[in-house]
Amino acid sequence: MSTWPPSEDTGAPERPAETPRLARDTTPENPWPLSKLSYGLHGWIERAPAAWVEGQVIEVNHRARVSYVTLRDLHDEVSVSVTMFKAEMSRLERPLERGSRVIVNLKADLYVKTGRLSMIGRDIRPVGLGDLLERLERLRRALAEEGLFDPAHKKPLPVLPHRVGLITGRNSDAEKDVVRNATNRWPGVQFEIREVPVQGAGSARAVVQALAELDAMDAVDVIVIARGGGAFEDLLSFSDESVLRAVFAAHTPVVSAIGHENDQPLLDYVADLRASTPTDAGKRIVPDVHEERLRIAQARGALDRAVATMIEREHQGLETMRSRPSLAQPDSMILVREEDLDRWRSRAWSAVNAQTVRAQDTVAQMRARVRALSPQQTLERGYAVVQTPDGSVLTDARDASEGQDLTVRLAAGELGVNVTSRTNRQPGDH
Structure with a gap:
């Protein structure tokens, strides 16, 4: 409150000129009359606009001409008392009940004589299901x-x-x-x-x-x-x-x-x-504890069966392995390898022996060819080698001179000869 409206607006009685016009000018020595404050508040509240509000009805009291309705906020612990006149209430299709949600047009009003603030409901509308x-x-x-x-x-x-x-x-x-x-x-x-x-x-x-x-x-x-x-x-x-x-x-x-x-x-x-x-x-x-226990029992049974199946499978695998010849008669593996070694030894001996025989035959044949081509073999067939005193082999009669001493080599032994004559006759000539 900072100003005081004119008296013609509020209807307040005339006061001495020395009365302060503004609230801030009042002092303990120069106060306002209570009526001036009430009329001032009334003027300001009269100027406040009406407002539509929503709330829940928590109490309804009907009188001859008016009804007193207590509204509570939908969320906060705030409530107000609303005065509704009979004309407004008569417009409702159904009487108000506790718990109803309503929308009300409220206008604040201050009763000057008692300083009581009240809320006047000018219109009220129930919130219907469609609105909600x-x-x-x-x-x-x-x-x-x-x-x-x-x-x-x-x-x-x-x-x-x-x-x-x-x-x-x-x-x-x-x-x-x-x-x-x-x-x-x-x-x-x-x-x-x-x-x-x-x-x-x-x-x-x-x-x-x-x-x-x-x-x-x-x-x-x-x-x-x-x-x-x-x-x-x-x-x-x-x-x-x-x-x-x-x-x-x-x-x-x-x-x-x-x-x-x-x-x-x-x-x-x-x-x-x-x-x-x-x-x-x-x-x-x-x-569900019963279902969980049943599931645990089923899971345990499945695990038991799985373990038993695995053990049986492994047992059969061991039996199969034990029945194999390599485990049932382990020495058979050694005997087979021994037979293989004997066979391979025999084959190796045969191969080496055959190779040796072939090589011996080849050597004999080469020896025979060498012997057939050797001078000694030629001499043994009746031929002879004539050599000059210096050891040279005489192959042409013209290279010898009469009276020359020569050496004749036979297959066995040598002869010393003297050239008495010589001719140019060739092999095959008569």
């Missing part, structure tokens, strides 16, 4: 474009969670269904339960806070958000944008188990796994 569906569809498309529903962002659930976080209503059937079915399937599972409001104002914020708390706990392996069935409006908290973004940002896998099979809040699209009901969630977050 249209809003949810717009939100669904926006979040889908951002990628919050992309399967690539879905985190796999652990095979065997040791501790399960559960967000549900206080002492609800959904809690009992999840705990009972999960415990029946796996008795060793443990739960970290957070009981929160699951409908109405503040429920979305409570779910987000519980989710953040469980997500920060390292011992929690998976988080289940569960609620039983209800009207469409009762499940709106699980289509709240703050809840959806918190689930998408969580590091721990989140399972949505809201309502019945046909109920499908937007949480089902963002969660890492959608369970059709809380009962279904209890069955899907943990394995």
Whole structure:
């Protein structure tokens, strides 16, 4: 408050001229009259425009001419009392009920005499199912474009969670269904339960806070958000944008188990796994101990059979190897090699002997040829060699002179002769 509107605008009575015009000029010695402050506030509030607001009806009191409606914010713990006149209320097709979502045109008003601030409802419109569906569809498309529903962002659930976080209503059937079915399937599972409001104002914020708390706990392996069935409006908290973004940002896998099979809040699209009901969630977050024991027994039997088959196969292989001649009669290998050595020795001896015989024959033939061509053999056939005194062989009679002494070499012995005559007769001449 910094200025004071003219008195003609507020209807305030005239005051002494010495009264300060502005609030900042007032002092303990020169204060304002209380009426001036009230009229001033009234003037400023009158100038404030009306606003359309949305809220949830938590209380309705009807009087003869007016109705007093208490509205609460859909997310925060904020509420206001709204005065609705009979003319406005009569336009509604159905009477207001607690829990209804409405849109109201509000205008603030200050009653000068008591200084009481009140909110006057000039128009009120219930939020119908079609409006809610249209809003949810717009939100669904926006979040889908951002990628919050992309399967690539879905985190796999652990095979065997040791501790399960559960967000549900206080002492609800959904809690009992999840705990009972999960415990029946796996008795060793443990739960970290957070009981929160699951409908109405503040429920979305409570779910987000519980989710953040469980997500920060390292011992929690998976988080289940569960609620039983209800009207469409009762499940709106699980289509709240703050809840959806918190689930998408969580590091721990989140399972949505809201309502019945046909109920499908937007949480089902963002969660890492959608369970059709809380009962279904209890069955899907943990394995069945009986099935696992059966599988272990089957796996153990398969291992036993595989080991037995392998041992039998190896045993047969050993028997086959032992039955082979090389192992049954190992000396047979030596005998075969011994026979091979004898055979090869005999063949080598035969080959060397044959080669030697052939070489001996060749030498004999060469010896015979050499002997046939030797001078001695010629001499033995009756020929003789005539040599001059100097040892030269005389081959032409003309080379000898009469009276010359020559040596005649026979096959056995030599003769000394003297040339008495010589002729030029050639072999074959008579």
